[in-house]
Amino acid sequence: MVFWIQELNMLVFRGDKMVFRFRIKQKQYIKRLKNFSSMYFRNRLGVAGLLLLLVFILVAMLAPYIAPFNPHDVKSIGVSQPFSPPFWIKFFDKSIPSDKVYGLLGTDELGRDIFSQVVYGARVSLIVGFLAAFISIFVGTVIGLISGYIGGVVDEILMRITDILLIIPGLPLMIVLAAILGSSLMNLITVIGITSWPSIARIIRSQVLTVKEMKFIEAARAIGCGDGYIIFKHILPNVSPLIYVNAALNIANAILIEAGLSFLGLGDPNYISWGMMLFFADQYQALIKLAWWYVFPPGLCILLVVSSFVFIGHALDEILNPRLRLRR
Amino acid sequence: MPGDPVSMLIAERVLKPSVAEEVRIKFGLNLPLWQQYLLYIKNLLSGYLGYSFHWKEPVIKVIMERLPNTIMLMGVSTVFSFFIGIFLGAISAWRRGTKTDVTIVTGSLLFYSVPVFWIGMLFLMLLGYYLGLFPIAGTISRPPPREFFARIWDFLYHMTLPALTLTLISFGDYTLLMRNTLLDVLTQDYIVTARAKGLSEKVVLFRHAMRNALLPTVTAVAISLGFIVSGATLTETVFSWNGVGRLIFDAMMMRDYPVLQGAFLLISISVIIANYVADLLYGFLDPRIKYAGFQGG
Numbered sequence: 001m002v003f004w005i006q007e008l009n010m011l012v013f014r015g016d017k018m019v020f021r022f023r024i025k026q027k028q029y030i031k032r033l034k035n036f037s038s039m040y041f042r043n044r045l046g047v048a049g050l051l052l053l054l055v056f057i058l059v060a061m062l063a064p065y066i067a068p069f070n071p072h073d074v075k076s077i078g079v080s081q082p083f084s085p086p087f088w089i090k091f092f093d094k095s096i097p098s099d100k101v102y103g104l105l106g107t108d109e110l111g112r113d114i115f116s117q118v119v120y121g122a123r124v125s126l127i128v129g130f131l132a133a134f135i136s137i138f139v140g141t142v143i144g145l146i147s148g149y150i151g152g153v154v155d156e157i158l159m160r161i162t163d164i165l166l167i168i169p170g171l172p173l174m175i176v177l178a179a180i181l182g183s184s185l186m187n188l189i190t191v192i193g194i195t196s197w198p199s200i201a202r203i204i205r206s207q208v209l210t211v212k213e214m215k216f217i218e219a220a221r222a223i224g225c226g227d228g229y230i231i232f233k234h235i236l237p238n239v240s241p242l243i244y245v246n247a248a249l250n251i252a253n254a255i256l257i258e259a260g261l262s263f264l265g266l267g268d269p270n271y272i273s274w275g276m277m278l279f280f281a282d283q284y285q286a287l288i289k290l291a292w293w294y295v296f297p298p299g300l301c302i303l304l305v306v307s308s309f310v311f312i313g314h315a316l317d318e319i320l321n322p323r324l325r326l327r328r
Numbered sequence: 329m330p331g332d333p334v335s336m337l338i339a340e341r342v343l344k345p346s347v348a349e350e351v352r353i354k355f356g357l358n359l360p361l362w363q364q365y366l367l368y369i370k371n372l373l374s375g376y377l378g379y380s381f382h383w384k385e386p387v388i389k390v391i392m393e394r395l396p397n398t399i400m401l402m403g404v405s406t407v408f409s410f411f412i413g414i415f416l417g418a419i420s421a422w423r424r425g426t427k428t429d430v431t432i433v434t435g436s437l438l439f440y441s442v443p444v445f446w447i448g449m450l451f452l453m454l455l456g457y458y459l460g461l462f463p464i465a466g467t468i469s470r471p472p473p474r475e476f477f478a479r480i481w482d483f484l485y486h487m488t489l490p491a492l493t494l495t496l497i498s499f500g501d502y503t504l505l506m507r508n509t510l511l512d513v514l515t516q517d518y519i520v521t522a523r524a525k526g527l528s529e530k531v532v533l534f535r536h537a538m539r540n541a542l543l544p545t546v547t548a549v550a551i552s553l554g555f556i557v558s559g560a561t562l563t564e565t566v567f568s569w570n571g572v573g574r575l576i577f578d579a580m581m582m583r584d585y586p587v588l589q590g591a592f593l594l595i596s597i598s599v600i601i602a603n604y605v606a607d608l609l610y611g612f613l614d615p616r617i618k619y620a621g622f623q624g625g
Contacts, residue, residue, distance in 0.1 A: 167596050168592065168595070168596065169599075171561055171573075172576045172592070172595075176580050260444075260445065264561070275443070278449065282449065295453060299442075299450070302446065314437055
């Protein structure tokens, strides 16, 4: 926790003042955290994103209490007729008989409750998003730090590997890996994680190259600090703002990619996800049947969750990126 | 496990199991992997990309059939999203902090977050199935129109929805990139100088600021042009567009490795070329780059 706050206060002060201290007192942590949050909460998009994200996290955690059915339970099959529209359609069109409508969001091709599936789908998206982004941020940061700090042959080798991965288009590569490894949630997370670190590694590396040349690094080395100490205490705090911004965008991308792979039928059949719902909707011709209640909600949820992370990332970027600050 | 193409053919009932061993020997699939790889390299050096197991045609023919469709679709949407992007990005940076700016930024971020296949499905359902305004699948009508111009018209008609979908999801990137660079440029000293000289705001924006802010966006477009040949798997799937992105997916599902290898090779080559072109373009557009080269040695 303390480590986290320390990172945050470094990030608040990057940009307008370069304050580098070996020890920062506890009170100052809190002061700077307040400073950061007051800046963050003035950003409307950032606040909207944060609220949206909180709603989805709550829905994902409380899914069994919100959803009338567990979509993985056989009992949920055939709760009503296949492709029944939601009940509130009757407010607009009174001619539809009562036994033809069901639930908040209607039913799918097997007569299952769509609302329950949408609620449980939040779990898959968030888990995949967080874990896949964690892997790619971790790998990207480590490789970026090593490559930028050590330089030379190590840098050359690592950057050529990064280049190769950057050249291969993302989604096709992930399709191939996901198809070879087989559809499981863990494989999906791994595939997304290990294919999306190169851009982060590049960004981190270029920042490390800038920071490495600064005077305080020279000073630290002059008083006899080791490489590990310099990397973790001096360089990492100075590249961490970039990590935060990219983490938010990375989670957003990971969620979008998971949805895409599931839409192609490469998702884990044991866990219903929004992308997979759209895959089944497409397969069972929900489009021809104009079953908008089947097509609309899962996609809208993906859009909202992804945009919540994108908004947060954008807000962090506006606050942390000195180039975007108003100078006039 | 990856699965072997011959067992795929048996599963498709194309092959009798008794002939399977013969086919394996014919395609060299019984050899160890490194020998297969050497064989592949040897064939590649003589310009032969291999033979597709599934489509039963040379790989080069399979890819070339789909390449024009993909290049048209991706090219058109990239160009459109680039121009929409620089236009909206410039307005939004110029009017920073106003309602226009907030709307453009929020809109760009929202469109960036839309799952592409979903927006495609919505278009298909509303404009294709419900209103019947646009074709629901394919690249061209069956049978295709005989006359040349009618054929082109038919192709463009089929391309409208997929191209619109791709444009919508990709313009946000360029908008934000343009906005960020322009915001940076607008704080530079030469902009202050230009204003101090009494130049009109329009001249400052178009002659002084935009020119410099375009650099990163142009480079971004040049690089993304390299990925044109990789197609858009999701969009192509939704609209049954007969392109390379869909081909890669189908080839993977059919375990048609020669086609996959061919497609990835083609993509890599074009991305490398595009990156090289982007580097050249950057030096051409920004004279400072050449200076740095001379001084730095």
